[in-house]
Amino acid sequence: MTPRRTAAPPEFPTSSVVARPAARTTNEDVRQQNLAAVLQLVHGAGATSRSEIGASTGLNRSTVTGLVQELLDLQLVCETAVKPTGRVGRPSLGVAAEDRVVALSVTADPLAVSVALVGLGGAVHSRVRHDLARPPSPRRFAQVAASLVAGMRADIDRHYRLIGAGVAVPGLVDHGGTVVLSPSLGWRREHMAHRLTDALGMEVTVGNDASVGAMAETRFGIGRGIDNVLYLSGSMNGIGGGLVLDGALLRGTSGFAGEFGHTVVNTSGALCSCGRRGCLQVEVHPAKVLALLGRRGLDEDELDIELGLVRDPVILAEVARQVDVLSVALTNFVNAFAPEMVVLSGYLGVLLATSRERLSAAVRIHPVGAEGRTVRLERAHMRSHLMQIAPAELAFEPLLNDPVARAPRF
Ligand SMILES: [Zn+2]
Missing domain, CATH: 3.30.420.40 (ATPase, nucleotide binding domain)
Structure with a gap:
């Protein structure tokens, strides 16, 4: 959704992470779009002052005041104290999403x-x-x-x-x-x-x-305010993903886009539930690491600690193998989609935490024409x-x- 001024060309702020609708033409349509943009902003950002809304959307002060009043009348936002952005000053009155x-x-x-x-x-x-x-x-x-x-x-x-x-x-x-x-x-x-x-x-x-998960991570998590984010999550069920491109979640013709777990990374690998061999989600899976550690369930916090302490060369070699496979896949994804940020969640977040240098070095080196281009590799903020x-x-x-x-x- 894109805020628009009624008498100016459309603007496309970089903070929006929601699908942009087809261009609308009437003033009433523009106002509806701007209302949506303001609501989306406070939904993701929390308590926000009117001046911050203006700065984020590019809308002028009186337009923001009118839009906020309409959202107050609809009881979709409420007035609340907002901390000053500087070190001095008193809290001002801003708006937050109505959590009722x-x-x-x-x-x-x-x-x-x-x-x-x-x-x-x-x-x-x-x-x-x-x-x-x-x-x-x-x-x-x-x-x-x-x-x-x-x-x-x-x-x-x-x-x-x-x-x-x-x-x-x-x-x-x-x-x-x-x-x-x-x-x-x-x-x-x-x-x-x-x-x-x-x-x-x-x-x-x-x-x-x-x-x-990708939608929520780009609204509330580490990817907030970033328009191009690749999100990958690993669990006992496999690897799923979501791709936010230019602020919109890529859905594909049937809604199935984002099946990154079924990217083939080893044609002679183990059989996957999809019928192919060597999909990313069978090559990078917590089961073997957990078995080597003598654990049954996947608890991210416990696994972080245990892998941080482990010295068993067999376990370290298996983790390194999985990190290397993951880095090959990530390099391909980064080359194909040029995200600003890759967010890794669940088991993949654990692998990033244990092997950040190895993973980020591989992804940084390989992309084609990567000079001057930086891809941030981050662990998901929101966890459970x-x-x-x-x-x-x-x-x-x-x-x-x-x-x-x-x-x-x-
Ligand atoms: Zn598969």
């Missing part, structure tokens, strides 16, 4: 269903989780999610305005919310958006977990907190793109 406007954030893991109540602006109000003994069928997943939501209903009805739910699934998800394939859940061609809309009694948007809030972004998206039409009423 909420969405449900639902995650489908093979062994748990989690539901978080997330406010506009990314605050988690409450969270519930139901552990499972085995991966749930789609029907069972919908039942568990519905019972968790039912337990939160009274609180929601009393204190909040709910706009819908976003659901993150590890697997291929098309534009219509059909899970085409999720090997870790054992789902194939499941119309989850329809099923969950019926089960939860609200609008439900379903997306790939890594894609929604990310997946609590990320799916809610799917539900907030229509509101952020068209605040007037989508504002929930009290």
Whole structure:
């Protein structure tokens, strides 16, 4: 979304990370776009002064004042104290996203269903989780999610305005919310958006977990304000990713873009769930390292500490092998997409923390024509907190793109 002045050529600020719509022409359309731009800004940035909004969007003072007033009238933002940017001065009155406007954030893991109540602006109000003994069928997943939501209903009805739910699934998800394939859940061609809309009694948007992770990391995390970000996340389920190009999440024709885990890096490697051999996600996987360490689960914090202390040459060699494979893949991705930043999450964040020099040296050396070009390699900021809030972004998206039409009423 791009803020526009009503009487000037369109401007494209660098801080926007949301898809830009086709050009609109009327003054009313321009105003709607500017409202969306201001709401998106305070949603991602937190409490913001009017002058900071003006500086970020390029809009003049009176336009900002009018837009903020309209968002206040819609009860999508609220007034709040903003710390002065310098060392002196008193807090001024700014605006923040209204966190009583909420969405449900639902995650489908093979062994748990989690539901978080997330406010506009990314605050988690409450969270519930139901552990499972085995991966749930789609029907069972919908039942568990519905019972968790039912337990939160009274609180929601009393204190909040709910706009819908976003659901993150590890697997291929098309534009219509059909899970085409999720090997870790054992789902194939499941119309989850329809099923969950019926089960939860609200609008439900379903997306790939890594894609929604990329969206959240560029709105709230280390990638905030950066227009070209490659996000890769590693877990026991494999490697997923999302690519934000010129501020918009790349979705591809069917919504499947970002399957970086199935990039073939070793044609004689191990068999992948996709049927090919040597995909990145089988060559770079935590299972072998965890087995060598005698651990079962993947806990990022514990793995950070353990790999920092380990001296066993077999384990060090396996980590180095995986880092080298990852660096080859990253070099290819960097050459293909020229991101400003690569964000590594989950197990890949652990590999970056243990081998930052080795990984960044390889990625820095190899890109074609890399002179003068810098690619920042960063670990995801948000860690486990990310997946609590990320799916809610799917539900907030229509509101952020068209605040007037989508504002929930009290
Ligand atoms: Zn594969």
